[in-house]
Amino acid sequence: MDLKTVNYSAEKGIATITLSRPHRRNAWTGRMHTEYRHVLEEADRDETVRVIIVTGDPEGKAFCAGADMAALEGHSEKGKYDPGTSDEIAKPGFGTRPEFDATFAYHFGLTKPVIAAINGAAAGIGLVLAAYADLRFAVQGAKFTAAHGRFNFPAEFGLSWVLPRIVGLTHANDILLSSRVFTAEEAKEMGFLNRLCAPEELMPAVYDYARMLAEGAAPGSLRETKWQIYTDQHRPAAEAVETSERLLESMIKHPDYKEGIKAWMEKRPANWKGGR
Structure with missing residues (x-):
């Protein structure tokens, strides 16, 4: 696939997926979702890859600022929701368990842990993407929001299921009912983040942790333990x-x-x- 909105690299057991629409603060589109799932499937199939990192192009000064506003305007004009993807889209993580076979929930069916390196704002789908990662590192001062309330949307893509399991019902209600902006420092206090980092320390810390996982835990143990964690929720x-x-x-x-x-x-x- 000719990648235009996502960059992909794999080296020494670690795959890095970078959302790359810096001129739009790495905002999400149907094409980005298609490319993201394509490279995620590639990373999951690659037996040399042990850990997957997802981050945003630093030039965009955001992790992912949510759905592209042009796409949201298109939904309004059409009078219906259009994901901008085709039936031929890759299905990484599908087939592990039926309850994982859905948009973004497919992360739970992957065979490798995913670390979100949140290098800036994570809004809407950006928050969704971070929530479905297994581990979350973020820069100090990064801003988060579910955002859906201001557009008359429901809580998106299962956030109403996954957020209470990460931060508890009290904090999830605050995030989802208000759609307010909250900071990385608040997110860490809520238990949403594993670690807060200075901007220049984020990627070194993420790669150090990824190497620790890749070298210190057997691939089979990582795979089965990940599946146990999410399967045992049910x-x-x-x-x-x-x-x-x-x-x-x-x-x-x-x-x-x-x-x-x-x-x-x-x-x-x-x-x-x-x-x-």
């Missing part, structure tokens, strides 16, 4: 325990189990093989 505790016991029986037979033990005993980094 099931009783006993089912979660039983699933973990079945996984333990199968995963202990993988070569990465022996390699992990050997590396620990020899006090060296593990040489993960990955795969199923």
Whole structure:
């Protein structure tokens, strides 16, 4: 695919996806969604990639300022919502579990953790994208908003499901009912962010953390643990325990189990093989 709104690179086990419409503060369009899902699928299929980072082009001075206003005007003129995507759009993360097979919820079905490196404002879909990441690092002073209330929209793309699970019902009600702007400092206090960073420290901190995940945890462990976390939101505790016991029986037979033990005993980094 000819990428025009997203940049993609992969090196040393880490894939980086950069939303790149800096002249529009990295605002989201149907084309960007199409390209984003394409490269996300590529990263998820690449066996050399262990961790995925999503960030915004720094020239845009935002992570993602939400849906492009021209697209919103188009919805108004048409009198209906048009996502701007086709039926042929890539489906990363689909097929893992039925409850993950939906827009943005597909992140939960990916085999690799996703870190949002929030380098500026995250509004509307920008907030959605951050919420569906597994981990969130942000620059100090970044501004967040759900934004939907000012356009007579509902809470978008399952924010009403995912935000209470991240920050609790009290904070989620504040964010979603008011559509107010809140700061990265508030977001950290709410529990939405894993870490706050000075602007010049954001990407080094994110890459350090990504390398720690890629080198310190077996690929199979990252994959299965991620799926457990989101699947177990839907099931009783006993089912979660039983699933973990079945996984333990199968995963202990993988070569990465022996390699992990050997590396620990020899006090060296593990040489993960990955795969199923």
